[in-house]
Amino acid sequence: xxxxxxxxxxxxxxxxxxxxxxxxxxxxxxxxxxxxxxxxxxxxxxxxxxxxxxxxxxxxxxxxxxxxxxxxxxxxxxxxxxxxxxxxxxxxxxxxxxxxxxxxxxxxxxxxxxxxxxxxxxxxxxxxxxxxxxxxxxxxxxxxxxxxxxxxxxxxxxxxxxxxxxxxxxxxxxxxxxxxxxxxxxxxxxxxxxxxxxxxxxxxxxxxxxxxxxxxxxxxxxxxxxxxxxxxxxxxxxxxxxxxxxxxxxxxxxxxxxxxxxxxxx
Amino acid sequence: xxxxxxxxxxxxxxxxxxxxxxxxxxxxxxxxxxxxxxxxxxxxxxxxxxxxxxxxxxxxxxxxxxxxxxxxxxxxxxxxxxxxxxxxxxxxxxxxxxxxxxxxxxxxxxxxxxxxxxxxxxxxxxxxxxxxxxxxxxxxxxxxxxxxxxxxxxxxxxxxxxxxxxxxxxxxxxxxxxxxxxxxxxxxxxxxxxxxxxxxxxxxxxxxxxxxxxxxxxxxxxxxxxxxxxxxxxxxxxxxxxxxxxxxxxxxxxxxxxxxxxxxxx
Numbered sequence: 001x002x003x004x005x006x007x008x009x010x011x012x013x014x015x016x017x018x019x020x021x022x023x024x025x026x027x028x029x030x031x032x033x034x035x036x037x038x039x040x041x042x043x044x045x046x047x048x049x050x051x052x053x054x055x056x057x058x059x060x061x062x063x064x065x066x067x068x069x070x071x072x073x074x075x076x077x078x079x080x081x082x083x084x085x086x087x088x089x090x091x092x093x094x095x096x097x098x099x100x101x102x103x104x105x106x107x108x109x110x111x112x113x114x115x116x117x118x119x120x121x122x123x124x125x126x127x128x129x130x131x132x133x134x135x136x137x138x139x140x141x142x143x144x145x146x147x148x149x150x151x152x153x154x155x156x157x158x159x160x161x162x163x164x165x166x167x168x169x170x171x172x173x174x175x176x177x178x179x180x181x182x183x184x185x186x187x188x189x190x191x192x193x194x195x196x197x198x199x200x201x202x203x204x205x206x207x208x209x210x211x212x213x214x215x216x217x218x219x220x221x222x223x224x225x226x227x228x229x230x231x232x233x234x235x236x237x238x239x240x241x242x243x244x245x246x247x248x249x250x251x252x253x254x255x256x257x258x259x260x261x262x263x264x265x266x
Numbered sequence: 267x268x269x270x271x272x273x274x275x276x277x278x279x280x281x282x283x284x285x286x287x288x289x290x291x292x293x294x295x296x297x298x299x300x301x302x303x304x305x306x307x308x309x310x311x312x313x314x315x316x317x318x319x320x321x322x323x324x325x326x327x328x329x330x331x332x333x334x335x336x337x338x339x340x341x342x343x344x345x346x347x348x349x350x351x352x353x354x355x356x357x358x359x360x361x362x363x364x365x366x367x368x369x370x371x372x373x374x375x376x377x378x379x380x381x382x383x384x385x386x387x388x389x390x391x392x393x394x395x396x397x398x399x400x401x402x403x404x405x406x407x408x409x410x411x412x413x414x415x416x417x418x419x420x421x422x423x424x425x426x427x428x429x430x431x432x433x434x435x436x437x438x439x440x441x442x443x444x445x446x447x448x449x450x451x452x453x454x455x456x457x458x459x460x461x462x463x464x465x466x467x468x469x470x471x472x473x474x475x476x477x478x479x480x481x482x483x484x485x486x487x488x489x490x491x492x493x494x495x496x497x498x499x500x501x502x503x504x505x506x507x508x509x510x511x512x513x514x515x516x517x518x519x520x521x522x523x524x525x526x527x528x529x530x531x532x
Contacts, residue, residue, distance in 0.1 A: 004530055010303035037276035037472050037502060040524050041307040091532045206303050236303060258306055260526015264270055266357045 001263075004087055005040065006256040008079035008118070010206035010236025014042045014262075015087050018065075021053035027071025033262065034069035040262060043205050044068050044077060046084050048093070051102040058102035062088060066103070068201035076105040076148040078209015078250045082118040085110040086254040105148030112254075117240075119251040122147055122210065125217045125243075133182045134170030135163055135198075140184060143218040147248075149200075150176050151214035153183040155222045160184045160196045165204040183211045185219060192231040193219045206236030213248050216241035267529075270353055271306065272522040274345035274384070276472035276502025280308045280528075281353050284331075287319035293337025299528065300335035306528060309471050310334050310343060312350050314359070317368040324368035328354060332369070334467035342371040342414040344475015344516045348384040351376040352520040371414030378520075383506075385517040388413055388476065391483045391509075399448045400436030401429055401464075406450060409484040413514075415466075416442050417480035419449040421488045426450045426462045431470040449477045451485060458497040459485045472502030479514050482507035 001023065004015040014033055016023060025047060034042045047065035054063040064084045066077045081101055088094035088101075089112060096114050100107040105123075112118040126146040133140050133152050142154030152171065169182045179200040188194040195215045197208040216230040220243055232239045239252040267289065270281040280299055282289060291313060300308045313331035320329040330350045332343045347367055354360035354367075355378060362380050366373040375387040392412040399406050399418050408420030418437065435448045445466040454460040461481045463474040482496040486509055498505045505518040 003524070003526070004532070005306065007304055012303045036302055036307055037278045037309075038273055038521070038523070040271065041302055043303075090530075255304070256530045256532070257304070258269070258526050258528040259530035259532060260269070260524050262524040264356075264522045264525035266270070266522070266525060 001261065003040065003260055003262050004256055005042070005258045006083040006087065006254065007236070008082045008207065008209065008254045009234055009239055009252050011079035011208060012042045013044050013046050013080055013083050014040050015046045015048060015084065018047050018049045021049050023047060025065070025067060030067045030071040031069065042069060043199070043202050044074070044080060046080050048084070048087065055102055058107050060100040060102040060107045062093065063102040068199070070201045072201050073104070074149060074201070076103050076108070076210060078120060078122055078147070078213065079207055079252070080209070081108055081110065081120050082209065082250070082252065082254040085112055085118050085120070086256060089114065090256055117251045118254040119249050120209070122213050122248045122250050124247050125213055127217065131172050131175045135165065135182070135184065143214070143221060144175060145214040145217050147210040147213055149210055150178070150180045151183060151211060152176070152180050153185065153211070153214040153218035155185055155187065155218055157186070160186050160194055163196060165196055165198045169198055181208060181211055183208070183215045185215050187219065187222070188233060191228060192233065194233045196235065207234040207239065209239065209250050212239045213241050213250055216243055216248070267527065269306065269526055269528050270522055271308065271524045272349040272353065272520065273502070274348045274473065274475065274520045275500055275505055275518050277345035277474060278308045279310050279312050279346055279349050280306050281312045281314060281350065284313050284315045287315050289313060291331070291333060296333045296337040297335065308335060309465070309468050310340070310346060312346050314350065314353065321368055324373050326366040326368040326373045328359065329368040334465070336467045338467050339370070340415060340467065342369050342374070342476060344386060344388055344413070344479065345473055345518070346475070347374055347376065347386050348475065348516070348518065348520040351378055351384050351386070352522060355380065356522055383517045384520040385515050386475070388479050388514045388516050390513050391479055393483065397438050397441045399446070401431065401450065409480070409487060410441060411480040411483050413476040413479055415476055416444070416446045417449060417477055418442070418446050419451065419477070419480040419484035421451055421453065421484055423452070426452050426460055429462060431462055431464045435464050447474060447477055449474070449481045451481050453485065453488070454499060457494060458499065460499045462501065473500040473505065475505065475516050478505045479507050479516055482509055482514070
């Protein structure tokens with residue numbers, strides 16, 4: 001199996017090209033691939049498969065088959081799709097500029113040059129109410145936001161750098177019966193926040209694209225706004241989130257690090 | 267740059283073939299390569315370079331240029347040399363059986379088949395006295411053992427699975443002016459121990475070959491013995507250490523996981 005390793009603000013992925021749709025990714029196989037000591041190591045896997053083989057209804061050439069590091073299927077991944085778009089352009093499978101990528105959450109529009117930041121239209125965040133999470137024995141209240149996957153974004157004065165996110169935060173199972181991605185954020189200046197995230201199925205990660213958008217929505221509401229541009233500082237770098245009346249955009253770096261064969265070709 | 271990723275009991279390495287001795291590994295470059303999110307990710311790097319280019323005095327064909335994940339040079343690595351030997355045989359650079367590998371701690375003899383465990387003669391452990399380490403505010407007393415690199419191996423009744431090894435253990439700077447690798451071990455049956463390790467320059471790892479030997483030496487002394495065969499259970503698997511009057515042997519699995527190019531060839 002060929003692979004490319006890449007990351008967006010240190011949210012890292014193993015990209016697996018599959019032009020014939022012939023690769024059967026099992027949960028155990030994905031978990032082994034993502035194991036950081038015994039495998040290649042990643043937050044998730046991005047299988048690159050023709051959209052017509054996965055969902056012919058979607059008007060796009062390529063489908064992003066995203067799996068979390070535990071092997072589970074996930075709807076969407078904001079940093080993953082930016083790295084996926086970089087891969088398509090770098091390998092000549094798509095031309096720089098704007099194009100669509102099919103996902104389990106529908107077609108997503110991306111925009112990029114040959115280098116520089118990659119932007120993805122994340123769609124309109126759905127604010128579904130409020131809920132809570134428990135981290136280190138303390139309860140945090142926040143906003144229940146859906147970006148195709150469920151988020152809880154909590155504005156807090158507790159410095160997020162001091163939190164212990166090694167364990168799964170507690171959450172309201174009635175609101176989130178299938179689990180939730182939890183963001184904790186501090187206001188860090190004018191239209192700027194610092195965020196940490198615990199991803200459902202992956203644990204704490206260095207960044208989370210959909211989480212950054214949910215974070216910007218919560219920060220904007222905290223500021224009495226609904227639109228605007230927010231800098232979201234995450235452990236792995238900085239993302240920019242643009243909120244308008246219709247949709248949201250996520251921008252940031254997307255880097256391809258290595259390529260190769262798994263298992264090895266010697 | 268070509269690479270192979272491999273591991274021995276989940277102590278993982280990026281192997282970098284360098285038949286011309288032309289690759290200049292800088293500390294920053296090694297740290298970037300070993301970064302688990304922005305790089306390939308590993309506990310260390312093994313550059314495969316002809317011994318005649320590094321140290322013509324050593325009677326071996328290949329030299330293992332080992333670097334820790336922080337970029338620092340290290341003398342030896344017991345799991346690293348087993349993975350290094352697997353790589354040499356798998357790529358046809360050495361024949362299965364017994365041969366020598368040059369290192370900064372001299373020539374080490376290895377023994378392996380085409381598959382199965384890889385054994386390395388680790389030399390005679392030097393017991394230099396006793397010392398202590400502090401983990402989680404508690405002081406542990408143990409044996410000061412050198413395997414070319416410095417170790418402190420502490421037999422304890424505190425279950426090692428419950429220890430927090432995320433921080434550098436405190437140690438006696440007079441005994442270990444250049445730092446120390448710290449092992450904590452529980453007796454786990456007849457000639458069997460369970461061990462965790464904090465490696466100087468790498469943090470907690472899933473396994474450490476020289477640490478397993480130091481651990482067997484401390485466990486043997488604890489049992490009133492100086493020779494014998496010990497099973498050393500580490501978080502990443504099980505190693506076997508054989509102590510005799512003359513030397514010590516470390517045996518265990520060594521697996522090659524992937525191969526490729528860094529940066530990517532697309």
